[in-house]
Amino acid sequence: xxxTLPAHAGDPxxxxxxxxxxxxxxxxxxxxxxxxxxxxERDRHDRQDQHDRPPDTAPPQWHRGMTLLATISLFxxxxxxxxxxxxxxxxxxxxxxxCYAGILICGVLALSVRGxxxxxxxxxxxxxxxxALLVLHYRLDSSAGDEGVFTAQAAREILRGHPVYGxxxxxxxxxxxxxxxxxxxxxxxxxxxxxxxxxLLTAPVSLFVHSASAATLVTTAALLVGxxxxxxxxxxxxxxxxxxxxxxxxxxxxxxxxxYPALVAFALLVPVVVRWPSTGAGGRLxxxxxxxxxxxxxxxxxxQLAWFLxxxxxxxxxxxRRGELGGRAALGVVARYCGLAALAWVLINAYFAVQDFxxxxxxxxxxxxxxxxxxxxxxIGISYYFTGGSSRLDFYSYSSVLLLFxxxxxxxxxxxxxxxxxxxxPWLPFYLATRSQDGYFLLMTPLWLAAAAxxxxxxxxxxxxxxxxxxxxxxxxxxxxxxxxxxxALACAGVAAASPPPLRMSLTPRLTDWPRRGITSVVVRAVNxxxxxxxxxxxxxxxxxxxxxxxxxxxxxxLAPHASAEYVVKPPGDFRGLPGGKHPRIYLIxxxxxxxxxxxxxxPLTGSGR
Numbered sequence: 001x002x003x004t005l006p007a008h009a010g011d012p013x014x015x016x017x018x019x020x021x022x023x024x025x026x027x028x029x030x031x032x033x034x035x036x037x038x039x040x041e042r043d044r045h046d047r048q049d050q051h052d053r054p055p056d057t058a059p060p061q062w063h064r065g066m067t068l069l070a071t072i073s074l075f076x077x078x079x080x081x082x083x084x085x086x087x088x089x090x091x092x093x094x095x096x097x098x099c100y101a102g103i104l105i106c107g108v109l110a111l112s113v114r115g116x117x118x119x120x121x122x123x124x125x126x127x128x129x130x131x132a133l134l135v136l137h138y139r140l141d142s143s144a145g146d147e148g149v150f151t152a153q154a155a156r157e158i159l160r161g162h163p164v165y166g167x168x169x170x171x172x173x174x175x176x177x178x179x180x181x182x183x184x185x186x187x188x189x190x191x192x193x194x195x196x197x198x199x200l201l202t203a204p205v206s207l208f209v210h211s212a213s214a215a216t217l218v219t220t221a222a223l224l225v226g227x228x229x230x231x232x233x234x235x236x237x238x239x240x241x242x243x244x245x246x247x248x249x250x251x252x253x254x255x256x257x258x259x260y261p262a263l264v265a266f267a268l269l270v271p272v273v274v275r276w277p278s279t280g281a282g283g284r285l286x287x288x289x290x291x292x293x294x295x296x297x298x299x300x301x302x303x304q305l306a307w308f309l310x311x312x313x314x315x316x317x318x319x320x321r322r323g324e325l326g327g328r329a330a331l332g333v334v335a336r337y338c339g340l341a342a343l344a345w346v347l348i349n350a351y352f353a354v355q356d357f358x359x360x361x362x363x364x365x366x367x368x369x370x371x372x373x374x375x376x377x378x379x380i381g382i383s384y385y386f387t388g389g390s391s392r393l394d395f396y397s398y399s400s401v402l403l404l405f406x407x408x409x410x411x412x413x414x415x416x417x418x419x420x421x422x423x424x425x426p427w428l429p430f431y432l433a434t435r436s437q438d439g440y441f442l443l444m445t446p447l448w449l450a451a452a453a454x455x456x457x458x459x460x461x462x463x464x465x466x467x468x469x470x471x472x473x474x475x476x477x478x479x480x481x482x483x484x485x486x487x488x489a490l491a492c493a494g495v496a497a498a499s500p501p502p503l504r505m506s507l508t509p510r511l512t513d514w515p516r517r518g519i520t521s522v523v524v525r526a527v528n529x530x531x532x533x534x535x536x537x538x539x540x541x542x543x544x545x546x547x548x549x550x551x552x553x554x555x556x557x558x559l560a561p562h563a564s565a566e567y568v569v570k571p572p573g574d575f576r577g578l579p580g581g582k583h584p585r586i587y588l589i590x591x592x593x594x595x596x597x598x599x600x601x602x603x604p605l606t607g608s609g610r
Contacts, residue, residue: 056115063119063237067110070126070240073248074103074133081137092139099136102129116236123239127231130247131224138220141257144212146178147194148259151215154192155202164192164199164352166359179545182373185593186537186549193366196352197302198261215259223247223256226267230450233274238453246446255443261303262443268299269306273423273450276313277320277459280333285340293337297344304367305444308426311408314338316422319415322464330464371593373546378436382497383598385544389501389589391530393434393596399492400433406485412466413482419460423447432493434596501599502530503559503590509603518577521553522588522603524567528559534597535559536590538569541600542579546589548572578605 078096085093106129109122144152149172154164168190173180181189192199198218205214227246231239246252256263272292279289296313299306314334322330352360362369374384374393383390407425411418418425423444430440468478508523528534535558538550555567569588578584590599 056117058114059116059119060237063116063240064110066237066240066244067119067123067126068107070123070130070244070248071103071106071110073244074099074126074130076248077137077250078133081133081140085136085140089140092136095136096133099129099133102132120236120239123236123243126240127228127243127247130243131227134220134224134247134253137253138216138257142213142216142220143257144178144216145258145260146173146180147261148215148219149173149176149178149212150192151194151198151202151218151259151261152206152212154196154199155206155214158196158199158203159206163356163359164196165356165363166191181370182539182546182549183593184371184373184537184591184596186535186591189366189370189372191363191366193363193370194261194303195301195349195364197298197348198264200348201264212259216257219259219261219263220253220256222264222267223252226263226270226446229267230270230274230446233270234450234453238449241449241453242446245449251442252446255439260439260443262305262439265299265302265306266444266446268295268302269309269444269447270450272296272299272313273309273447275454275459276316276422276451277419277455277463279317280321280337281324283321283325283329283333285333285336289337290340293340294344297341298348300341301345301348304364305440308404308429309423309444309447311404312411312422312426315408315412316415316419316463319412319419319463319465320460323462371596372435373591374434374598375545376430376433376436377438378431378433379493379497380432380434380436383499384600387497387501388601389503389597389599390496390499391502391595391597392496392499393598395492395496395499396432396434397596399489399496400429402492403432403486403489404429406489409485410482413478413485415463415465416457416460419463420451420455420457422455423451429489432489500529502528502532502534502592502597503536503599504529505588505590505599505601507588507601507603509605511605512575516577518575519571519586519603520574521568521570522550524555524569524588524590525564526559526567526590527564528562530597531561532595533558533560534592536567536592536599538567538588538590540571540576540603541587541589542585547576 078099082093082096082100085096102125106122106126109125110119113119113122150169153169153172157164157167169192170188170190172178173190183189198215202215202218205217208214209217223246227242230246231242234242252263252266271288272295276292279285279292285293296306296310300310314337317337318330318334321333324330325333349360349364374380379399380393380396383393383396404426407428411422411425427441427444430436468481504527506525508525509519510521510523512518512520524538526536538552539546539548540550541547550569550571553568553570555569556565559565576586579586584605586603586605587600588603591597
């Protein structure tokens with residue numbers, strides 16, 4: 001149809017009788033456009049809005065400093081990744097070079113922009129560069145550690161409908177170079193020992209990624225999501241610190257690329273701990289409080305570290321709500337909060353519990369019951385690295401549990417003082433545990449930052465604290481009582497550290513110079529100085545970790561109390577090369593499971609024989 005109007009269409013006097021003119025839609029749109037404000041008028045309104053907007057004030061200098069530190073932190077580990085990329089994947093290395101330019105530009109802008117909003121945009125740019133580097137690092141190296149290998153295998157078993165818990169998978173570590181967790185009983189842990197959520201999230205990814213990289217992809221994505229959520233939830237001046245702690249220092253990305261399920265728990269705990277004193281305010285959880293509870297339950301179904309935060313969080317929420325609402329209402333809030341968290345946890349675990357309840361229970365508790373061999377930077381180093389051993393290693397475990405209970409009690413007693421540190425307190429007991437690796441401390445460090453940024457001391461000013469008769473108002477006495485709650489833990493740690501080694505051992509190594517200098521076997525003369533029957537298992541130690549188990553060529557399996565025996569022990573492959581250096585140090589260790597003991601003796605390297 002021709003849209004052109006006749007000449008008489010707009011003049012009723014010249015329109016022929018009986019002719020009805022229908023105005024086309026295009027003309028209507030033209031008139032609508034004519035009725036809109038003119039461009040110059042719109043510009044005038046925009047200028048008026050900008051004039052009415054409050055001025056963009058200068059940011060505090062410490063905010064600039066935080067942005068600059070976050071920018072500088074992106075250099076950590078980047079050169080190593082670039083050097084690796086030049087060899088294996090030059091396009092990725094080229095992208096890293098572009099990120100270098102982004103880092104330099106962000107550094108200039110951090111010190112030169114004038115307003116708060118401009119600096120906030122620079123912070124977003126720093127985060128974008130950090131995310132790009134995280135993705136590029138993953139493209140270069142997504143090889144999983146033992147945690148990622150176990151999670152990927154568990155995901156494949158879920159897809160096949162097979163049981164996950166209580167099933168050993170030793171073939172996963174054959175000729176892979178991936179270390180396993182050795183146990184004090186002389187074996188190793190080849191079963192899945194984590195709650196199931198990480199494996200459930202990895203299962204659909206395994207349909208497309210047919211390797212352990214499926215697990216590392218999930219944990220890397222969890223780190224990315226957790227970082228972005230935390231970055232959005234904290235006040236603007238704190239956002240550069242989030243970028244540095246989560247991505248810039250390079251610690252958490254390394255754990256993510258290894259497939260640690262704790263990164264899934266971290267992402268879920270972010271909304272739980274941000275402004276946690278507001279949980280249940282006014283006696284109602286609300287939608288956000290319910291979301292926090294569900295995230296807490298899901299975090300507990302991801303990795304066991306979340307379990308240790310739970311009692312501290314409940315004590316803190318109860319104290320804040322009791323100060324506001326009273327005892328009964330506060331208990332109601334905490335009960336509803338726990339109920340929702342428990343429901344989420346049960347729903348995630350239900351399938352596996354119904355499938356094999358005993359295996360599921362044993363698997364999720366395995367990190368606490370497996371009796372893993374000693375390792376870490378905590379107090380256990382006294383008996384493992386600096387003395388000849390200890391016959392009472394179990395007291396380290398006792399001290400760790402006592403410290404956990406003592407800290408919870410101290411938090412309840414001094415919640416107004418210790419409440420801001422609620423996200424740090426749960427990790428102190430690991431310092432006294434027999435496995436005190438720094439990963440237990442640093443994996444949840446972003447939660448420390450979340451508390452520092454969103455939980456000021458004023459948020460706990462009205463929190464309830466128990467009134468102790470005759471001690472009310474005495475801060476020194478209250479602090480002394482809190483320290484007294486920690487004394488049993490310190491005493492147990494002292495007992496473990498001061499106990500002598502259970503075996504008195506003398507060593508005679510058999511050395512060889514072909515094909516290179518090393519040890520072929522060691523003759524061990526051992527005396528059991530304790531009143532317990534000991535079943536020793538032997539290994540060597542050059543650095544912080546123990547080697548694979550040595551085989552016992554001759555000697556009794558068990559050594560009776562105060563008895564002596566001679567053992568001939570051989571390294572794996574009947575050869576152990578000597579470490580380099582002018583004065584190499586290599587130790588033979590003998591460990592027992594029940595009771596848990598360790599004896600360490602330096603191997604003299606002056607013997608001879610083939």
